[in-house]
Each structure stands twice: as C-alpha cells, then as structure tokens.
Amino acid sequence: MKNPEQPKLAAVLLAAGGSSRLGQSKQLVEVDGVSLARRTAELLLGLEIVSLTVVTGCCSDEVLCEIESLAVDAVVNSGWRKGLGGSIAHGVRGIPGEVDGLMLMLCDQWRVDRTDLMRLVHLWQQDVSQVCVSSWRSGNALASGPPVIFPRHLIPKLKGLKNKDGAKPVIENYSRVKRVEIENAAFDLDTPEDLEALISRSAQPR
Template sequence: MNETPYLAAVLLAAGPSTRLGQPKQLVKVEGEPLVKRVTRLLLEAGPDSVTVVSGCGATEIAQELDGLPVDVVYNKVWEQGMGGSITCGVRQAGQDADGYLVMVCDQWRLETPDIERLIEAWKSDISRIVVANWKEGKAFVSGPPVIFPGALLPELKFMTRSRGARQVIDRNMDNVEFVDMQNAAWDLDRPQDLALIPGYESPSPNN
C-alpha cells in the first residue's frame, strides 16, 4: 500500500436529465454552471486527479472547464445510463489509484468540507467503500458521493445500465462506511426542484 494513498475523482456529467427537461450539468447557481461548481469543489477538496465524464452538452461542458486542471472525457454511450459513465471515467482515470471518488453534479448544496470529510473517512481505511448518508423524513438514505477502493476497479470497469454502483455497494455491504452528509439530500430531478436553487439560471437556448 502506498504511504500516501492516491485518490482519483470521477465527476459524472453526461446525462440528458430527461425528467428535468434540460441538462442539469449546465444549470447555473449564482452564475456558475453546476458542472463547473462541483469541479471546483473537487479541486478544493484535494483528490490527486479529477476526471469529468461528458456526454449530453459535451461542447458546452468543455468550454466551461477550459483552463481547469481536470481531464474531460466524452462517453460515447452516454445515453445508456450512469453505469457506462462510471466505467468511462474510471478507465480514463487509470488503474493504479487506491480509490475512486464518484460524484454527480446535481447535488447543488454540497460544499468542499463535505467532500473533505468523505476523503478523510476513506483515508482511515482505504479498503472500505465510503458512502454519503442523509435523512429523508424518518428514513436514512445513502448515495453519492461514494469512494470505492481500488480493489473494486474490475467491477467499476464493466458497469452497465442494469449493473451500476448501487449493485456494487449492495454486494459489499459488510465493507461499507457511511458518512453523514445532509447536504447531499438536495439534488435536481424535476422542474419544481429548480425553484429551491438560489440565483437559479437555466442554460441558454443554444445549449
């Protein structure tokens, strides 16, 4: 094991956001597109590399991230779902990482300290899956952001629409650590969710 573990971050920004009616990765929060905002948070949190997976709106995403120290990779099969984007991202990130931090770009309330806490929890035992956990009503829900140990790379490299990150987590529940992260509860799925975003701006008609 490396003395300092290597963490590769993969940001998923490829989907068409069908239910929302517009590419959520290009929705602006206080003038900043979500894909750029979450990329900035990742860079501030300090993983060793950041790979952004694009698909729908790829040209605009590349323009927004131009000049940032990240690797943008286009997922040719982005219409096939999130599993394929994870596979595309981890393959681009390389096979030598000790862990893979997988994030989505619509959890608009996340802040840098949230990601830092996830990373610190993972560093305490890099063999574990570290998953965000939050409360919805009386129940607790888990989901992204997630850090997968490098040992699971063979599974991450061959994901599909029906075989995604959730299935990997469920098969390894005895090796999962949950990190409380209430800010992760806020995401964008439906048009009415947009009303909750401060300084919301929709993508331009040209996107």
C-alpha cells in the same frame, strides 16, 4: 497539492445525463454565475486528489467549454442514454492505475460543499479498503448514494458497469461499507421544483 504521505485518491465527476424531467441541461444551470459542471469540478479539484476525470454526454460541447480551463481529463460517453453505469465505466477507465481509491460525484449535487467532501475523505483515509458512502435522512429511514469513495480493489468492478443503477450493486455486494451522514447529498437537480429550490437558496443573503 497531493500530500505524498496520504493515500492517493482520484475522482470522477459524472456530468453526462440528459435532464429530461428538468427540461434543460442541469450541467449548465448556474449557481452564483457558475455552471454546475464547473462548480462541482472546482470543488473536487480543491481536494487533495491526483486526478479528476469529467464524463460528459448530453450537451457535451457546451459542458466541455465550461471546464476547458480546468486541470481535468474529459471523456465523452456517446451512450449516455443507456444509463449511469456506462458513464461510470467510461470515467473509471481513464484514471491512473496507481491510486488507492476513487471518488464518484454527480455534477448536480449543488448543496454538497468542501466540508462534506472532506468528512468523507477523512473517514476513508482511516481505512482505505472500505467503501465510504454519503447518507441522509429520507422519511424514517436512511438513504445513501454519492458522493462515494471506492477502494482500489473494487475499481475493476466499476469499469464493467453497464446498468442504469450506477454503482449501487457494487456497494450492496460489498461487506465493508461505512456511511457518513451528509444531508446536503440529498439535494440534486432533476425537476423544475428542484430548480426553484436552488434559485431560492441562491437568492438568500449570505
């Protein structure tokens, strides 16, 4: 439940991609018997957010079946092949207008957990006018990307996205960006090798 004294945070889960390199729908790949689409939606719903919008596209009927019992708003981006920017715009247009911030997350970030997300949220709550983005080591440099939280005044820019680079241009053109090192954010599901890593990790004793 949302604490009324805390800033209002909405979330958009991006689950529209076609997974061409993987050879199957990443949204429907299961971790411990739960599809990535449902697992990530449940993870976000466990935060103190005011709404969750799930953007589907490829295999939308199957993905919608996975999340139909959850308290989410679902939108279908029929133009998902045009790139991530359009999916972000679709999702952002459906969020409540009175929020203080918006979190974006990809459904295939299978190693991100509640602790990771809470670190991001807590940093943003210290100053809701900043962008808070996940970062991780990539060779000798730091890479960055989702999950990411945007302040309210940048939401209109997200609504106008049409590019293949997603929200990256919005982040790069904003001066107040804070990074949280979240190594788990580096892991996604794009290739058969990524799937092998997921299966191997899932098979390890807990």
